[in-house]
Amino acid sequence: MALCWGIILYPTIGILISFIIFLKLYYNYCFSYWKKRGIYSPTPSIPFGNASGLYTGKECLGELFMNIYLNIKSKGVKHGGFYFWGRNVYMPVDNEIIKKMVIRDFENFPNHGLYINEELEPMSGHIFNMEDGKWRNLRAKLPSAFTTSKMKKMFGEMVKLQSNLTEHLDIYETQSKPVNIKEVLVLFSTDIILKNAFGLETNCLQNKDLEFIKHGRTFFDDQWSTFNNTLVITTPRKYLKWMNFKVFKKEGTDFFTKVFKDIKDFREKNGSSRNDLTDLLIRLTKSNPEDDIFKDFNGKGRIENLTFNEFAAQAYVFFEAGFETSSTTMTFALYALATNPKCQEALRDEINGVMKKYDGKCTYEAMLEMDYLDHVVDETLRLYPAFPIMPRICNKPYQVPGTDLVLEDGTLCMVAMMGVHRDPDLWPEPEIFDPNRFTKENKATRPSCAYMPFGDGPRVCIGKRFGLLQTKAGLISIIKNYNVTLSNRTINPLKFDTRGVILKTKGDVWLNLHRI
Numbered sequence: 139m140a141l142c143w144g145i146i147l148y149p150t151i152g153i154l155i156s157f158i159i160f161l162k163l164y165y166n167y168c169f170s171y172w173k174k175r176g177i178y179s180p181t182p183s184i185p186f187g188n189a190s191g192l193y194t195g196k197e198c199l200g201e202l203f204m205n206i207y208l209n210i211k212s213k214g215v216k217h218g219g220f221y222f223w224g225r226n227v228y229m230p231v232d233n234e235i236i237k238k239m240v241i242r243d244f245e246n247f248p249n250h251g252l253y254i255n256e257e258l259e260p261m262s263g264h265i266f267n268m269e270d271g272k273w274r275n276l277r278a279k280l281p282s283a284f285t286t287s288k289m290k291k292m293f294g295e296m297v298k299l300q301s302n303l304t305e306h307l308d309i310y311e312t313q314s315k316p317v318n319i320k321e322v323l324v325l326f327s328t329d330i331i332l333k334n335a336f337g338l339e340t341n342c343l344q345n346k347d348l349e350f351i352k353h354g355r356t357f358f359d360d361q362w363s364t365f366n367n368t369l370v371i372t373t374p375r376k377y378l379k380w381m382n383f384k385v386f387k388k389e390g391t392d393f394f395t396k397v398f399k400d401i402k403d404f405r406e407k408n409g410s411s412r413n414d415l416t417d418l419l420i421r422l423t424k425s426n427p428e429d430d431i432f433k434d435f436n437g438k439g440r441i442e443n444l445t446f447n448e449f450a451a452q453a454y455v456f457f458e459a460g461f462e463t464s465s466t467t468m469t470f471a472l473y474a475l476a477t478n479p480k481c482q483e484a485l486r487d488e489i490n491g492v493m494k495k496y497d498g499k500c501t502y503e504a505m506l507e508m509d510y511l512d513h514v515v516d517e518t519l520r521l522y523p524a525f526p527i528m529p530r531i532c533n534k535p536y537q538v539p540g541t542d543l544v545l546e547d548g549t550l551c552m553v554a555m556m557g558v559h560r561d562p563d564l565w566p567e568p569e570i571f572d573p574n575r576f577t578k579e580n581k582a583t584r585p586s587c588a589y590m591p592f593g594d595g596p597r598v599c600i601g602k603r604f605g606l607l608q609t610k611a612g613l614i615s616i617i618k619n620y621n622v623t624l625s626n627r628t629i630n631p632l633k634f635d636t637r638g639v640i641l642k643t644k645g646d647v648w649l650n651l652h653r654i
């Protein structure tokens with residue numbers, strides 16, 4: 139019997155030891171990447187590299203990049219490197235390098251480099267993941283869904299929904315109950331995006347159990363999806379492809395595929411004059427040689443029409459991005475205003491003053507006159523950029539300007555937006571909420587890439603104007619009508635939820651509302 143155990147035990151121990159030695163050698167090799175190139179790197183550890191905070195629940199993705207940025211910056215260098223597991227990642231901290239990478243030398247970094255597997259998951263073929271010519275061609279068409287005249291019309295629709303929001307909030311106010319503000323703002327933002335991009339009247343505020351909410355929130359909130367989102371950022375896509383990795387939950391994608399098919403079928407059968415994002419996407423699915431929309435981005439060649447799956451993937455990303463980022467931004471803004479009552483008062487005074495000029499109406503023109511509101515939103519997005527990542531893949535060898543480093547083709551580069559936004563060299567006392575940082579005079583003192591909550595360059599957020607309008611429509615309505623204080627149910631000082639890609643508070647933000 140003892141002999142028998144020996145036969146099994148000794149080879150097993152041998153294999154285990156060999157495996158550990160192999161792993162150690164492998165990691166030593168990986169972790170020497172930046173050193174060999176003479177580039178500073180914070181000390182990595184096995185197995186997570188520099189991302190252990192992410193996997194042990196100490197830091198969210200935005201904080202992880204911020205801390206790496208501040209660490210590199212503290213060494214007085216222009217850039218550094220770090221490791222996701224064994225994967226090397228480049229991080230610039232010099233503003234000129236960031237600017238060149240993202241704007242001037244965009245041709246070297248046109249793609250986000252994230253996992254896309256359209257055969258397995260058609261929904262992954264959306265514009266955020268799209269690359270090269272395909273991305274360029276589609277991206278060139280989409281701005282026509284967000285022109286100034288359309289924005290103005292959409293703001294009108296948002297204002298109509300403001301009364302639903304206050305009616306809903308009044309229920310909490312009259313019962314003197316604190317409100318979980320993010321939960322309400324998700325409903326408000328979902329109504330806005332469904333109305334403006336898809337022409338649907340939903341009133342989620344009265345019916346929060348709608349499937350749109352259930353499936354829509356899964357992507358950013360549920361444990362499984364948030365973990366998957368993190369994996370997609372940190373893991374080389376060739377491994378994910380090899381594993382046939384699935385990002386989305388089937389029930390959610392089935393639901394949205396059906397909804398988008400129904401909307402498309404309905405509009406094709408009945409016609410539509412909405413001239414909105416959905417109309418534009420439907421037009422792109424028609425193979426029409428007469429239609430100029432099929433000219434490529436150079437205006438020389440022709441592009442292929444979108445398949446139904448490609449149509450659905452675009453509709454899906456606009457729906458998801460449309461409600462989550464803005465409701466998150468409004469939530470952070472209200473937290474900041476509740477904890478900075480003087481800023482709240484100044485904002486309310488401005489809203490009342492400007493609206494008085496417009497017969498008490500919240501028009502597009504009135505909103506444009508609200509400078510302080512603009513500064514409050516800007517400052518909120520500086521401290522709490524809802525989508526705090528800006529990945530770029532280097533697609534050909536690139537000599538980093540002003541340095542000896544040549545980035546290799548395929549290197550993942552990460553701009554640490556939150557790091558830049560909290561860099562004390564750019565923002566004195568960066569942790570303090572101070573909207574006046576964004577007055578015209580103060581803005582002029584900073585380099586352009588010191589602030590980029592919507593990214594920058596040709597890949598900048600396409601929904602930026604829509605997201606800002608939505609955020610402002612919500613804030614105007616709440617601050618005009620309620621004095622907002624923080625309930626003791628809120629974790630204060632605020633901490634970040636360490637799951638997922640979107641920046642979120644740990645625990646909910648609960649507010650007390652007092653009708654004015």
Ligand code: HEM
Nearest residue numbers: 266459460463464524525592593594597598599600601605
């Ligand atoms: C406060 C709200 C928002 C924030 C903070 C935000 C932030 C961002 C950021 C940082 C990026 C990456 C940019 C880059 O890589 O340089 C991005 C991309 C994108 N955003 Fe937003 N976003 C917001 C609202 C929206 C809304 C409302 C929509 C849709 C209606 C939207 C749709 C998109 C899309 C489609 C992309 C991918 C663009 C591309 O790769 O060409 N976003 N957003």
